[in-house]
Amino acid sequence: xxxVSQSPSNKVTEKGKDVExxxxxxxxxxxxxxxxxSLGQGLEFLIYFQGNSAPDKSGLPSDxxxxxxxxxxxxxxxxxxxxxxxxxxxxxxxxxxxxSTEAFFGQGTRLTVV
Amino acid sequence: GxxxxxxxxxxxxxxxxxxxxxxxxxxxxxYLYWYKQEPGAGLQLLTYIFSNMDMKQDQRLTVLLNKKxxxxxxxxxxxxxxxxxxYFCALTPLGGATNKLIFGTGTLLAVQP
Numbered sequence: 001x002x003x004v005s006q007s008p009s010n011k012v013t014e015k016g017k018d019v020e021x022x023x024x025x026x027x028x029x030x031x032x033x034x035x036x037x038s039l040g041q042g043l044e045f046l047i048y049f050q051g052n053s054a055p056d057k058s059g060l061p062s063d064x065x066x067x068x069x070x071x072x073x074x075x076x077x078x079x080x081x082x083x084x085x086x087x088x089x090x091x092x093x094x095x096x097x098x099x100s101t102e103a104f105f106g107q108g109t110r111l112t113v114v
Numbered sequence: 115g116x117x118x119x120x121x122x123x124x125x126x127x128x129x130x131x132x133x134x135x136x137x138x139x140x141x142x143x144x145y146l147y148w149y150k151q152e153p154g155a156g157l158q159l160l161t162y163i164f165s166n167m168d169m170k171q172d173q174r175l176t177v178l179l180n181k182k183x184x185x186x187x188x189x190x191x192x193x194x195x196x197x198x199x200x201y202f203c204a205l206t207p208l209g210g211a212t213n214k215l216i217f218g219t220g221t222l223l224a225v226q227p
Binding site: 004031033035042043044045048050056091093095098099100101102103104105106107108 | 159213216
């Protein structure tokens with residue numbers, strides 16, 4: 001596609017429910033990143049995928065968070081048993097490969113946990 | 115861990131120059147970036163500088179890097195109302211993927227007509 005696409009753009013969920021956020025990277029980009037932007041924590045790295053290598057999960061805040069990338073393209077970020085502190089904008093970015101200087105960001109998914 | 119700080123707010127008049135500052139604690143960063151975020155939008159890469167450079171100019175944008183003081187700045191010449199946005203500096207820690215970034219706290223730039 002022309003850019004990084006994320007869906008849904010907005011998601012409201014009840015505390016304790018699971019949510020899935022989707023990211024479609026730019027076609028041909030092998031590196032994919034998830035970030036979270038929240039009032040309390042600013043912009044923070046969550047996880048990144050490079051090709052078929054094991055993902056770098058070092059930024060995931062708890063074991064309620066997981067992500068997968070199927071077929072080296074689309075990625076899904078899953079948050080289980082959502083808490084109010086999970087409310088944030090979740091941003092996805094992709095780059096041609098992990099050494100590329102430029103990453104392209106999607107518009108984000110605004111998650112609100114009520 | 116790395117700590118990246120920015121001032122929260124900057125207000126300038128249209129046509130003036132804006133200077134947005136960023137300080138960091140880890141001197142081993144390889145790339146240093148400036149991103150722009152407009153309301154309701156994702157992040158847009160403005161420019162970046164490699165750690166062995168002191169300055170980079172790109173049209174109205176000038177990036178200065180002072181490695182000794184661990185200080186990065188972004189100067190926007192002839193600031194326009196369309197430059198109003200939040201500006202983030204970001205760093206690539208040594209040894210990490212280039213876009214596994216540590217972001218600053220963000221500076222809201224308000225341009226007065």
